[in-house]
Amino acid sequence: MIVYHEPSRTYTLHTKHTTYQLAVHPTGVVQHVYYGPRLRDCDLTGLLRYADRGFSPNPEEAGADRTFSLDTTPQEYSTCGVGDFRLPSIEFELPCGSRTADLRYARGEIRRGKYALEGLPAFYGGEEEWETLSLVLRDDAAQAEVELLYGVLEEYDLITRSVLVRNVGEGPVRLCRCASLCLDLPRSDLDMVTFNGAHLMERCPSRAPLRPGIQSAGSVRGASSHQHNPFVILCDREANEDYGLCYGAMLLYSGNFQAAVETGQFENARLVMGVNPYHFTWTLEPGGVFSAPEAALVCSEAGLGEMSRRFHRAIRDRLVRDHLRGRRKPVLVNNWEATYFDFDPEKLLAIAREAAALGVELFVLDDGWFGKRDDDNSGLGDWQVNTDKLPGGLEALAPTINGLGLSFGLWVEPEMVSEDSDLYRAHPDWALRVPGRAPARGRNQLVLDFSRREVRDHIYAQLHRVLSSAPVTYVKWDMNRSLSGVWSAALPPQRQGEVYHRCVLGVYEMLERLRTDFPEILVEGCCGGGGRFDGGMLYYTPQIWCSDNTDAMDRLRIQYGTSFCYPVCTMGAHVSVVPNEQNGRVTPLETRGIAAMSGAFGYELDLSKCTPEEKACICRQIETYKARWELLQLGDYYRLTDPFREGPYTAWAQVSPDRREALVSVVFGGARAVSPFRVLKLKGLDPGARYQVDGAGCWGGDALMHAGFPLPAVKGDYQAVQLHLTAVDDQLPPCNCVLIESGSINI
Numbered sequence: 001m002i003v004y005h006e007p008s009r010t011y012t013l014h015t016k017h018t019t020y021q022l023a024v025h026p027t028g029v030v031q032h033v034y035y036g037p038r039l040r041d042c043d044l045t046g047l048l049r050y051a052d053r054g055f056s057p058n059p060e061e062a063g064a065d066r067t068f069s070l071d072t073t074p075q076e077y078s079t080c081g082v083g084d085f086r087l088p089s090i091e092f093e094l095p096c097g098s099r100t101a102d103l104r105y106a107r108g109e110i111r112r113g114k115y116a117l118e119g120l121p122a123f124y125g126g127e128e129e130w131e132t133l134s135l136v137l138r139d140d141a142a143q144a145e146v147e148l149l150y151g152v153l154e155e156y157d158l159i160t161r162s163v164l165v166r167n168v169g170e171g172p173v174r175l176c177r178c179a180s181l182c183l184d185l186p187r188s189d190l191d192m193v194t195f196n197g198a199h200l201m202e203r204c205p206s207r208a209p210l211r212p213g214i215q216s217a218g219s220v221r222g223a224s225s226h227q228h229n230p231f232v233i234l235c236d237r238e239a240n241e242d243y244g245l246c247y248g249a250m251l252l253y254s255g256n257f258q259a260a261v262e263t264g265q266f267e268n269a270r271l272v273m274g275v276n277p278y279h280f281t282w283t284l285e286p287g288g289v290f291s292a293p294e295a296a297l298v299c300s301e302a303g304l305g306e307m308s309r310r311f312h313r314a315i316r317d318r319l320v321r322d323h324l325r326g327r328r329k330p331v332l333v334n335n336w337e338a339t340y341f342d343f344d345p346e347k348l349l350a351i352a353r354e355a356a357a358l359g360v361e362l363f364v365l366d367d368g369w370f371g372k373r374d375d376d377n378s379g380l381g382d383w384q385v386n387t388d389k390l391p392g393g394l395e396a397l398a399p400t401i402n403g404l405g406l407s408f409g410l411w412v413e414p415e416m417v418s419e420d421s422d423l424y425r426a427h428p429d430w431a432l433r434v435p436g437r438a439p440a441r442g443r444n445q446l447v448l449d450f451s452r453r454e455v456r457d458h459i460y461a462q463l464h465r466v467l468s469s470a471p472v473t474y475v476k477w478d479m480n481r482s483l484s485g486v487w488s489a490a491l492p493p494q495r496q497g498e499v500y501h502r503c504v505l506g507v508y509e510m511l512e513r514l515r516t517d518f519p520e521i522l523v524e525g526c527c528g529g530g531g532r533f534d535g536g537m538l539y540y541t542p543q544i545w546c547s548d549n550t551d552a553m554d555r556l557r558i559q560y561g562t563s564f565c566y567p568v569c570t571m572g573a574h575v576s577v578v579p580n581e582q583n584g585r586v587t588p589l590e591t592r593g594i595a596a597m598s599g600a601f602g603y604e605l606d607l608s609k610c611t612p613e614e615k616a617c618i619c620r621q622i623e624t625y626k627a628r629w630e631l632l633q634l635g636d637y638y639r640l641t642d643p644f645r646e647g648p649y650t651a652w653a654q655v656s657p658d659r660r661e662a663l664v665s666v667v668f669g670g671a672r673a674v675s676p677f678r679v680l681k682l683k684g685l686d687p688g689a690r691y692q693v694d695g696a697g698c699w700g701g702d703a704l705m706h707a708g709f710p711l712p713a714v715k716g717d718y719q720a721v722q723l724h725l726t727a728v729d730d731q732l733p734p735c736n737c738v739l740i741e742s743g744s745i746n747i
């Protein structure tokens with residue numbers, strides 16, 4: 001619900017559990033007033049206080065009043081060069097050469113439904129569930145209108161933000177910065193959590209108290225990156241999973257981004273998040289509009305766990321567009337780690353045959369099926385089947401796979417080109433490259449200039465042909481290097497600052513075409529694993545390969561970090577061989593299965609080489625997954641331990657929304673003798689219900705949460721158990737708690 005209160009000129013945005021208020025000051029500056037737990041309708045502008053502060057200038061409209069300064073008042077969208085010295089949200093380059101921005105309120109509108117952002121990912125939903133607040137601000141010197149957009153998805157406690165910049169003058173308008181979100185908080189005693197890492201170890205949380213100055217996370221790699229994620233949290237210093245005020249901010253963007261927080265001189269904090277200003281400029285012709293990517297905010301007064309669950313629900317139901325919604329996604333097998341480039345139809349069919357017998361439903365042919373591609377030095381850009389390797393092409397292979405009872409999927413990497421390819425030989429200027437500079441190669445490949453329509457059209461036509469040639473139901477869309485030498489032969493020098501962003505828009509446009517033309521294809525995103533795991537991609541690819549690291553123990557950490565914003569069903573996770581290909585660790589197959597099924601589940605190993613015992617175990621895993629997928633993929637997710645802290649085990653649980661059922665997964669670390677008796681306290685259960693625990697009797701919800709469940713002692717490294725809990729009917733006579741003996745749980 002959005003309410004406008006004329007006497008105080010406040011707009012108040014209510015979600016089910018949160019309230020956000022902003023006010024229009026008599027000067028026309030739009031001030032931020034409050035964001036936090038839900039309040040009744042009220043005017044909170046009394047919270048805004050004014051004082052004459054040294055070295056804080058006063059705008060013209062303040063007249064003789066020296067207490068109003070842009071430098072000190074909290075704002076909805078910060079300007080630059082006109083008296084606010086903190087992080088700017090927007091910056092114009094005026095025709096005179098000045099780089100400033102100054103905004104004053106012109107008009108506001110509250111309307112039903114959600115605003116639209118052309119060509120950009122965005123949360124969606126029905127007219128009846130969304131409300132939009134549009135505030136139009138003007139910068140007369142820049143001849144521009146800046147429209148701040150707020151979407152309120154009340155039931156999901158989600159507030160989205162975006163910004164449209166419109167050229168309302170006669171000449172060009174040049175933007176040098178345009179953030180999606182500015183959030184001015186009246187306090188700085190907060191922790192900032194960012195999610196950082198590297199290829200093979202993505203999204204490791206890092207938490208630190210805000211300190212004076214600017215702290216930030218961001219990417220200049222052309223993709224949101226393995227190194228930092230466009231999701232940040234600001235929270236109470238003492239906030240934990242279950243307690244404390246937390247703000248989560250995600251940016252639905254897959255390119256260069258920046259999320260920066262500045263702690264100001266008066267113990268306040270400003271978060272600015274959006275497209276990274278690095279090498280960004282945008283020229284708007286008269287009437288032209290620039291749309292900043294959407295950002296989304298969640299506030300939880302009940303700790304990080306509840307914040308994550310709010311994001312999970314909203315992303316699952318109102319961001320991901322999944323034609324399989326409400327249905328189980330197929331269990332897949334991917335041949336990458338099984339064969340790499342070295343395959344022929346025999347090898348592939350041997351894996352597929354075994355997979356079908358074990359209950360797998362989808363066979364994915366990874367890299368190496370096209371062009372001249374026997375290693376990663378050539379072939380990208382030539383999206384025709386290599387019939388030397390696959391005689392008869394996909395037209396022969398896919399139906400044979402179908403005949404085994406499996407659907408068929410295919411890997412592609414459309415944004416890239418190898419210099420050793422027909423495409424590059426024909427169109428060398430289609431690769432991004434700075435004139436006069438030698439290109440830097442990544443994986444010995446270059447990046448195509450997706451800002452250019454003709455480049456995208458050419459690649460798309462090839463993909464369309466391939467995907468129409470066979471019954472393909474799944475595509476893995478990969479991207480295996482960072483962008484460098486970013487320069488487009490199609491744009492003049494003064495517009496080169498648009499190339500990074502135009503490339504991202506090009507990727508989105510291609511993915512949208514793919515969705516439209518092949519609505520039945522499930523597209524999984526990938527970028528050397530999780531290098532582009534963000535809300536932007538999730539709008540087009542309902543799942544993303546979480547990491548190239550398939551080691552179960554490392555995956556516990558990667559999936560844990562990822563879970564702070566993104567739901568389990570979006571995280572591609574596969575069981576692979578041991579010793580693990582990335583780190584050499586040996587973990588039990590059961591453990592690998594338990595780690596992978598808390599993700600978009602599949603296998604990535606040569607199933608034809610598995611022993612009978614391994615096959616039996618895989619069969620059981622697939623049966624468990626099929627029986628419990630709803631709980632695993634759609635249940636409320638509870639992190640029970642932090643795998644980054646030294647501890648004997650990692651545990652998490654999925655609980656059905658009605659709290660009648662739960663699945664608890666526990667993965668132990670290295671073996672030790674005489675281990676202490678361990679008790680695991682569960683979360684999210686109904687304290688008044690009694691639960692039947694698989695093979696371990698009946699327990700009260702209150703007991704399981706407050707006293708805990710006795711974990712079995714396990715032998716050997718990296719063992720795992722899964723406990724399935726179902727609430728038993730209240731009419732039944734009281735249960736007796738059966739204390740289990742070490743290792744007696746049926747798993």
Ligand code: GLA
Pocket residue numbers: 336366367376411478480526527528529545548
């Ligand atoms: C990337 C992906 C892998 C695999 C290879 C193929 O690294 O993340 O899963 O598809 O490319 O080259």
